[in-house]
Amino acid sequence: MNIGQQVADATDRLLAAHGSPDALTRAEEGLWPAALWNQLLGLGLGEAMVDEERGGHGFGWSDLAGTFIAIGRRACPVPIGEHMVARALVERSGLKAPDGILTLSTRIEPRIQIDANRVSGELPAVVWGGESRHIVFSCDSESGGGRLGVVELSAGTTMPRPSISRTPHADLTYRSAEVRLAPAERGAVTLAGALLRSLQITGAIERVLADTVTYANTRVQFGRPIGRFQAIQQLVAELGNEAAASTATAMGAARALDRNEGHLAVAVAKARSSAAAGRVAAIAHEVHAAIGVTLDFNLHHMTRRLWQWRNDFGDEFYWRAELARAATAEGRDGLWSLIIAASGGVDANAPASETT
Amino acid sequence: MTLSFPQPSSIPSEAALRREVRAFLADHAAAWSSRDRARSWIGFDRDFSRAVGARGWIGMTLPRPYGHGRSHVERYIVVEEMLAAGAPVGAHWIADRQSAPLIVKRGTERQKQLLVPGIVRGETCFCIGMSEPASGSDLASITSRATRVDGGWRLDGRKVWTTGAHHADFMIALFRTGQGGSADRQEGLTQFLVDMRSSGLEIRGIRDLTGERHFNEVLFDGVFVPEDMVLGEPGNGWTQVIAELAHERSGPERYMSAFPLFLAALRQTGETIDANCLGEAIADYVTLRLVSLSVAGQMDEGKDIAQAAALAKELGADLEQRTPDVVRRLVPDPDEALSEMIDYVTCVAPTFSIRGGTREIMRGLSARGLGLR
Numbered sequence: 253m254n255i256g257q258q259v260a261d262a263t264d265r266l267l268a269a270h271g272s273p274d275a276l277t278r279a280e281e282g283l284w285p286a287a288l289w290n291q292l293l294g295l296g297l298g299e300a301m302v303d304e305e306r307g308g309h310g311f312g313w314s315d316l317a318g319t320f321i322a323i324g325r326r327a328c329p330v331p332i333g334e335h336m337v338a339r340a341l342v343e344r345s346g347l348k349a350p351d352g353i354l355t356l357s358t359r360i361e362p363r364i365q366i367d368a369n370r371v372s373g374e375l376p377a378v379v380w381g382g383e384s385r386h387i388v389f390s391c392d393s394e395s396g397g398g399r400l401g402v403v404e405l406s407a408g409t410t411m412p413r414p415s416i417s418r419t420p421h422a423d424l425t426y427r428s429a430e431v432r433l434a435p436a437e438r439g440a441v442t443l444a445g446a447l448l449r450s451l452q453i454t455g456a457i458e459r460v461l462a463d464t465v466t467y468a469n470t471r472v473q474f475g476r477p478i479g480r481f482q483a484i485q486q487l488v489a490e491l492g493n494e495a496a497a498s499t500a501t502a503m504g505a506a507r508a509l510d511r512n513e514g515h516l517a518v519a520v521a522k523a524r525s526s527a528a529a530g531r532v533a534a535i536a537h538e539v540h541a542a543i544g545v546t547l548d549f550n551l552h553h554m555t556r557r558l559w560q561w562r563n564d565f566g567d568e569f570y571w572r573a574e575l576a577r578a579a580t581a582e583g584r585d586g587l588w589s590l591i592i593a594a595s596g597g598v599d600a601n602a603p604a605s606e607t608t
Numbered sequence: 609m610t611l612s613f614p615q616p617s618s619i620p621s622e623a624a625l626r627r628e629v630r631a632f633l634a635d636h637a638a639a640w641s642s643r644d645r646a647r648s649w650i651g652f653d654r655d656f657s658r659a660v661g662a663r664g665w666i667g668m669t670l671p672r673p674y675g676h677g678r679s680h681v682e683r684y685i686v687v688e689e690m691l692a693a694g695a696p697v698g699a700h701w702i703a704d705r706q707s708a709p710l711i712v713k714r715g716t717e718r719q720k721q722l723l724v725p726g727i728v729r730g731e732t733c734f735c736i737g738m739s740e741p742a743s744g745s746d747l748a749s750i751t752s753r754a755t756r757v758d759g760g761w762r763l764d765g766r767k768v769w770t771t772g773a774h775h776a777d778f779m780i781a782l783f784r785t786g787q788g789g790s791a792d793r794q795e796g797l798t799q800f801l802v803d804m805r806s807s808g809l810e811i812r813g814i815r816d817l818t819g820e821r822h823f824n825e826v827l828f829d830g831v832f833v834p835e836d837m838v839l840g841e842p843g844n845g846w847t848q849v850i851a852e853l854a855h856e857r858s859g860p861e862r863y864m865s866a867f868p869l870f871l872a873a874l875r876q877t878g879e880t881i882d883a884n885c886l887g888e889a890i891a892d893y894v895t896l897r898l899v900s901l902s903v904a905g906q907m908d909e910g911k912d913i914a915q916a917a918a919l920a921k922e923l924g925a926d927l928e929q930r931t932p933d934v935v936r937r938l939v940p941d942p943d944e945a946l947s948e949m950i951d952y953v954t955c956v957a958p959t960f961s962i963r964g965g966t967r968e969i970m971r972g973l974s975a976r977g978l979g980l981r
């Protein structure tokens with residue numbers, strides 16, 4: 253078993269132990285799961301994606317895909333995924349990551365202005381603002397290149413906002429607050445956040461599929477488990493199709509982002525997994541019928557996250573528009589090449605050095 | 609329980625292979641009208657198949673000395689380039705995709721020597737003898753019978769929906785050799801290699817709603833098949849057919865039938881375009897490529913792909929069937945050639961989710977594979 257799988261399994265076990273429906277409800281009510289957070293850091297996750305030269309483990313997206321999927325599958329009530337990704341982006345840009353929890357704004361176009369080393373404006377829908385110390389965000393430079401910014405939460409005004417997942421979200425407003433900046437790839441946070449959510453959605457769908465199958469096999473009506481009825485079987489098969497689509501595209505995007513060729517693949521992954529999230533939630537609720545929409549039953553913990561994560565870092569409509577933009581930029585005859593590239597293939601005109 | 613669809617490693621020569629295939633296709637493409645391309649892998653052209661065979665692109669995955677001993681992923685690259693171009697691969701398609709692999713796996717040495725070289729050269733054409741008038745989705749209910757006679761078997765009955773039977777040299781046909789009855793539904797079935805020139809065999813064409821004839825009914829009235837043309841074990845037909853169907857369901861043609869139409873449409877989009885519609889279609893095509901390519905990679909690893917192929921086929925058929933509507937949305941004013949392509953694909957689109965097993969049957973298979981009892 254490779255190291256990535258070991259980390260994923262360890263994370264999954266830890267999250268399963270801490271992820272009872274009661275624990276998730278208490279987290280929604282504001283209880284910070286401090287013990288869980290410390291144990292996740294104890295696994296080395298915080299620096300997992302940081303390059304080895306900068307004190308990390310040098311894992312890539314493919315290595316950690318299973319871990320991010322586990323974070324989704326177990327409805328993890330702490331921002332470990334955001335923290336891991338934010339730390340990696342900060343270190344890769346050459347900045348030293350500050351102490352404390354790093355988080356992200358989950359909207360794709362923060363409304364901010366940079367003036368020298370000062371930031372003003374709004375970073376909306378920041379997750380886990382209560383316990384996090386710094387926000388990492390992407391912005392453009394004057395020359396049109398990309399930048400990464402790191403700003404303290406305490407330097408801004410926090411306005412909590414409700415979210416469908418009922419995990420802590422807040423809008424942060426800044427007035428000329430000090431910010432550390434470094435050159436980085438344009439939209440790096442959006443791209444990384446979109447892939448993180450695609451993998452989380454994949455994990456959540458896996459869990460919902462398993463729970464739906466269990467329910468269909470145990471709920472008896474008309475003298476038999478409802479899973480014996482073709483109507484239910486057809487729905488569950490469709491759920492399985494959506495699971496496959498989410499998994500395949502998210503894993504493909506992980507590989508692509510590791511090769512620094514991620515933009516198209518991530519767009520596909522987030523577009524497809526976001527669409528899958530909605531369909532999966534609908535099917536699961538249909539199969540579970542009334543019990544599935546009650547607060548006491550577990551399903552809502554997963555489906556509200558599916559509804560949340562499909563919107564974070566660009567919903568399916570945003571990323572489809574990105575794909576359409578890429579396709580029209582490629583030109584009328586470029587679509588086949590685009591599809592090959594976005595699915596990890598090597599096109600005919602690739603130079604020899606890219607074919608291994 | 610969930611299928612994971614891992615990606616195969618890249619083949620080292622992928623770019624060069626694509627260049628080779630595209631250059632070959634460019635030499636032939638001038639002869640193909642937009643309607644030819646719309647027909648995609650149903651298009652039948654023996655000369656083209658022979659040319660493909662001469663390049664070593666038929667029987668790619670068959671082990672040497674029968675074929676070229678290359679990987680399923682390499683075959684996949686070649687095949688998807690042909691499908692993207694709308695090449696008329698129909699004359700060698702069935703033989704390459706499923707008949708030859710079945711013969712190599714289950715056949716006698718004599719059968720392999722007799723049939724496989726012609727397939728690999730692109731000269732020998734096969735058709736599939738499975739469905740009957742009263743047995744479509746319920747394939748195990750077939751009643752066409754094979755009776756032992758001196759030196760072989762006598763076949764009586766009828767097969768239907770047999771694509772290309774009027775062109776084919778051979779059929780791999782499933783007949784009942786056992787007693788029949790519910791205890792014996794899946795036992796007692798045997799596959800036969802039937803020479804389409806046999807006496808007692810009558811082929812009647814069936815025109816489809818486009819007016820074209822691809823389907824046929826094939827009547828067997830005392831057709832003699834010698835003992836050495838039984839394929840595999842008598843009574844093992846069901847197991848063999850299930851494996852054959854996995855091959856039939858496994859390839860990129862299961863999501864690319866409407867792709868030449870999609871490509872053609874993009875050349876005629878207007879100034880403003882429905883970005884959501886286009887982006888969704890692109891995301892779906894990429895998704896299907898990932899899923900479909902994974903199946904090829906899993907075949908190279910010797911995995912049982914029956915579940916994965918059923919899922920990929922169902923997901924792919926849905927995309928193929930939606931593509932004419934995507935095109936109608938993106939191109940409000942298609943020219944005559946594109947209009948004809950849209951109309952043609954619209955007419956044949958219902959078959960995309962029927963051939964090789966209906967969507968509803970695939971979903972039943974998937975549901976069982978996912979753990980529904």
